[in-house]
Amino acid sequence: MTGRWVVIAGERAQRPSDFLPRRLPVEDDPLRPCPFCPGSQLDPVLECRGPDGEWDVRVVPNLYPAFSGNDPMVVTHLGPVFTQAPASGVHDVVILSPDHNVSWADIEADHSARIMSAIKLRMLEHSELPGLRYSQAVVNSGREAGASIEHPHGQLLSMPFIPGEAANELAGFARFQGNCLLCAVMEAETEEGHRVVYADDRVVMICPFWSGTPYEMLLMPRSHDIHLYEADDEDLAAMGRSVQLALDSLRFRLGDVAYNLMFHSAPFRTSADFHWHVHVVPKISTRGGFEMGSGVLINVVPPERAADDLRSSFAHA
Ligand SMILES: [Zn+2]
Ligand SMILES: [Zn+2]
Ligand SMILES: [Zn+2]
Numbered sequence: 001m002t003g004r005w006v007v008i009a010g011e012r013a014q015r016p017s018d019f020l021p022r023r024l025p026v027e028d029d030p031l032r033p034c035p036f037c038p039g040s041q042l043d044p045v046l047e048c049r050g051p052d053g054e055w056d057v058r059v060v061p062n063l064y065p066a067f068s069g070n071d072p073m074v075v076t077h078l079g080p081v082f083t084q085a086p087a088s089g090v091h092d093v094v095i096l097s098p099d100h101n102v103s104w105a106d107i108e109a110d111h112s113a114r115i116m117s118a119i120k121l122r123m124l125e126h127s128e129l130p131g132l133r134y135s136q137a138v139v140n141s142g143r144e145a146g147a148s149i150e151h152p153h154g155q156l157l158s159m160p161f162i163p164g165e166a167a168n169e170l171a172g173f174a175r176f177q178g179n180c181l182l183c184a185v186m187e188a189e190t191e192e193g194h195r196v197v198y199a200d201d202r203v204v205m206i207c208p209f210w211s212g213t214p215y216e217m218l219l220m221p222r223s224h225d226i227h228l229y230e231a232d233d234e235d236l237a238a239m240g241r242s243v244q245l246a247l248d249s250l251r252f253r254l255g256d257v258a259y260n261l262m263f264h265s266a267p268f269r270t271s272a273d274f275h276w277h278v279h280v281v282p283k284i285s286t287r288g289g290f291e292m293g294s295g296v297l298i299n300v301v302p303p304e305r306a307a308d309d310l311r312s313s314f315a316h317a
Contacts, residue, residue, distance in 0.1 A: 001169055001172045001181065001208070001210060002165070002168035002169055002171075002172050003168065003171065003172055003175070004168070004210075004212075004295060004296070004297075005296055006210055006211070006212040006296065006297045006298070006299055007296060007297070007298040007299065008211075008299050008302050008303075009298050009299065009300050010300065010301070010302040010305065023141065023142030023143070023144065023145070023256050023257055023258035023259075023283075024142060024143040024144060024258070025142070025143070025150055026142075026143050026147050026148060026149060026150040034100055034149070034150075034151050035063075035149070035151075036058075036060075036093070036095045036100075036149060036151035036153055037098070037100055037151060038054075038055075038098045042060040042061070042063075043060065043061075044058045044059060044060050045059050045060065045061060045092065045122070046058070046059040046118055046121060046122060047059075048114040048115075048117065048118050050110075050111060050114070051110075054098065055098065056097060056098060056111055056114060057094065057095065057096060057097070057111070057114045057115050057118045058094075058095040058098075059092050059093065059094050059095070059118055059122055059156075060092070060093050060095065061091070061092060061093070062091040062092065062093050062155065065089075065090075065091035066087065066089075066091050066157055067087045067088060067089025067090060067091050067157055067158065067159050067160075068087070068088070068089065068090070068091060069086065069087075069088045069089075070088055070129065070130070070131060071086040071088045072086075072088070072131055072160075073085050073086070073088065073131060073160035073161060074086070085160075085161075087159070088131060088132075088159075088160050089126075089132055089157065089158045089159040089160060090126050090129070090132070090156070090157075090158045091155065091156075091157050091158075092122055092155065092156040092157075093153050093154070093155055093156075094115070094118055094119060094122070094137075094153060094154040094155065094156060095151065095152075095153050096115055096139070096152040096153055096154060097111070097152055099152075100150065100151050102152055103141070103152060103247065103251075103256075104139065104141075104152060104243060104244055104247050105244060105247035105248040105250075105251050106244075106248075107244055108244075109237070109240070109241045109244070110237075112237070112240030112241055112243065112244050113233070113236060113237035113240045113241070114240075115154075115240055116236035116237065116239055116240040117233065117236055117237075119137050119154070119156065119228070119263065120228060120229050120231065120236055121229075122156050123135045123137065123156065123158075123227075123228060123229040123265065124229040126156070126158035126268075127158075127227075127229060127268040127269065129158070131160050132158045132159065132160055132268060133159065133160055133161055133162050133267050133268055134158065134159055134161070134162050134163060134166055134267045134268065135156060135157070135158040135159075135265065135268070136156070136157050136158075136159075136163065136166075136262070136263070137154060137155070137156045137228075137262075137263035137265075138154060138155055138157075138260060138261060138262055138263070139152075139153070139154040139155075139260070139261040140154075140155075140258075140260055141258055141259050141260075142257070142258025142259065142283065143258065144258040144283045145258035145259055145260050145283045146260070147258075154261070162267050166264065166267065169264060169274070170266070170267075170272055170273075170274060173272070173273040173274050173275075174272070174273055176273070180224055180273060180275050181273070181275065182220050182275035182277060183224055183275060185206075185208075185209075185220070186204045186220055186222065189204065189206045189209075190204060194304050194307060194308070195207050195208070195209060195303050195304055195307045196307065196311075197217060197246070197249065197307050197310045197311055197314075198242065198245055198246075198249075198311070198314060200238065200242075201222070202221060202222055202223070202234065202235055202238035202239075203219060203220065203221055203222065203235075203238045203239055203241075203242040204219075204220050204222060205217055205218070205219045205220075205242055205245070205246055206218050206220075206303075206307065207303035207304070207306040207307040207310070208303060209303060211299055211301075211302075211303040211306065212297030212299050213281050213282070213284075213285060213297065213299060214282070214284060214285060214299055214300060214301035214306060215250060215253070215254065215282050215284065215301060215306045215309070215310065216279065216280065216281045216282070216303075216306075217246050217250075217279070217280040217281075217310070218277060218278075218279060218280075219239060219242050219243065219246060219277060219278040219279075219280065220275065220277045221235045221238070221239055221275075221276065221277075223235055224275055225275070225276055226265075226266040226270075226271070226272070226273075226274040226275060226276065227265050227266050227268075227276060228263060228265035228276040229265065231276065239278060242278075243261065243278060243280070245314070246280045246310075247259070247280070248313070249310045249311075249313040249314060250280070250282055250310070252313035253309050253310055253312075253313050254282060254284060257282045257283065257284050258282070258283040258284075259280065259281060259282045259283055260279075260280075260281045260283065261278060261279070261280055261281075262278070262279040262281070263276070263277075263278050264276060264277050264278070264279065285300075
């Protein structure tokens with residue numbers, strides 16, 4: 001997808017139990033109440049309400065934003081090698097639930113749909129701000145995955161440039177000698193079947209052929225939209241439900257591991273070849289010097305075996 005090679009080293013086989021143990025919870029400071037629990041002082045920029053009329057998804061500004069303000073992206077050269085630009089943009093926090101201890105693996109389908117619709121609505125708003133080019137939505141769960149607050153939440157960071165990973169994927173789509181890379185992947189994978197974890201009439205969930213990480217999954221909507229914020233409500237709801245199923249199968253197979261979710265949508269206002277999708281990556285292996293030095297990941301669980309393991313968990317759902 002990005003043109004990067006990975007090494008599949010299945011003979012270094014390990015059982016799932018050989019991986020890192022349960023996720024480490026983030027230590028909550030007992031002197032500081034959780035900023036995301038109901039009753040906190042943060043002013044929401046968006047609230048989605050559940051059946052009982054109370055909010056169940058809430059978007060608030062990040063108090064320590066990585067991107068903020070609306071200065072134009074003007075690059076300044078400070079001498080021959082130092083280049084800088086203002087980190088303009090928006091940094092939202094998406095509170096996934098009022099419940100401090102819930103996991104998305106347990107969130108029911110219509111609540112998951114409201115999470116997806118909150119991400120869409122904010123992404124759409126960010127896309128209309130002048131000067132911003134791209135939005136990255138993520139969920140980090142567990143300390144090893146980079147979470148700093150235990151309360152289940154995601155983040156939406158919108159920035160005035162196209163970051164490297166998105167540029168690499170866009171180049172992968174552009175290089176592909178066909179209509180759409182991910183439409184072709186879905187067709188090929190559903191035909192072969194052995195890397196498919198789950199599929200319904202709206203979403204296909206696979207362990208990608210090019211998996212660099214054990215048990216990583218790729219979730220794709222069947223309908224071809226390049227922007228997440230242009231997907232229709234049914235597709236967003238189906239994706240929310242698939243995220244829940246993916247996390248539930250990970251937990252069943254590997255235990256309560258840390259993980260990252262990455263939502264990839266095309267840069268704003270572009271019609272480049274792309275197809276929005278979601279990466280689910282459990283944090284169960286660490287990158288050593290070889291991975292950092294070469295950028296080549298070594299994956300000890302072939303995606304076919306990972307898909308087989310994860311699929312078996314659906315029998316228990
Ligand atoms: Zn909380
Ligand atoms: Zn497509
Ligand atoms: Zn991607």
